[in-house]
Amino acid sequence: MIYTVTFNPSLDYIIRVNHFQTGEINKTYYENILPGGKGINVSIVLSNLGHDSTALGFMAGFTGKEIENRMNNFGCQTDFIQVKNGLSRINVKMKSDNETEINGMGPKITDENIQELFEKLDKLTKEDILVISGSIPSTLPDDIYERIMQHLQDKHIKIIVDATKNLMMNVLKYKPFLIKPNNHELGELFDVTLNTQDEVIPYALKLQEMGAQNVLISMAGQGAVFIDEQKTIHKSPAPKGTVVNSVGAGDSMVAGFISGYLNSDGDYKKAFLKGICAGSASAFSPNLCTKEEVEELLRSLNQ
Known part of the structure; x- marks a missing residue:
């Protein structure tokens, strides 16, 4: 099973609003409501690609129930933890x-x-894949990524991490199966600007060394x-098309990679190409x- 944590x-x-003005009444000409969060996006795209997953995380109040309802409508399984104080954010x-x-605050997590x-994560086995991604609310400890990976390190679960700065750097010692920064996030880690594929390679290799x-x-x-675990370097141009909305593109890449990896019995090239296409x-x-x-x-x- 694939599990995601949001x-x-x-x-x-x-x-969408025409020429928004502060202090005035503005009317929308388009509106939509979607469940949001990086792990949730991964679960939705996995469902679209034909894979079951279970979305883990914290939810509270009527907004939390609506998140769960909308996830179920996308064909996703959920196993959220009910939080008593506060509301899931809008x-x-x-x-x-x-x-x-x-962005809203979210509930108070105890x-x-x-x-x-952690009790839910304890049920995972080495046959499972776990995706941990996204920011941490203020009511969670800053080292929650590390705590999870340390807690699970003897279970040999394939853990994928999509996070920024210290959230990512601090878990490298636990040897995550896959990390997915973008070139700007990679540059921030090493205080450099990375614009080309050739420029990112040395720094990606440094993350492997870590x-x-x-x-x-x-x-x-x-x-x-x-760069796969054999240090084989794979590069691909972006498919041609017009960008409409970049929100969720990185999460979709993660889901596409997982899908390609599972469908090809671990062929990294196929996983990579499906990831970039997703x-x-x-x-x-x-x-x-x-x-x-x-x-x-x-x-x-x-x-």
């Missing part, structure tokens, strides 16, 4: 002359809630670079990618 899920209220994402986001999460088994670097329009397909669509969209880009990339 520490602070949300309902994303996506609206994030407002407004597109007008500029893009504006207002030590008891954290223990419940413990990561496989390193996948997304680079938006520049394509992607993947990420691009989501970027080219107003919604997260479908199986048909990914397969169409795979065909174009292989031509």
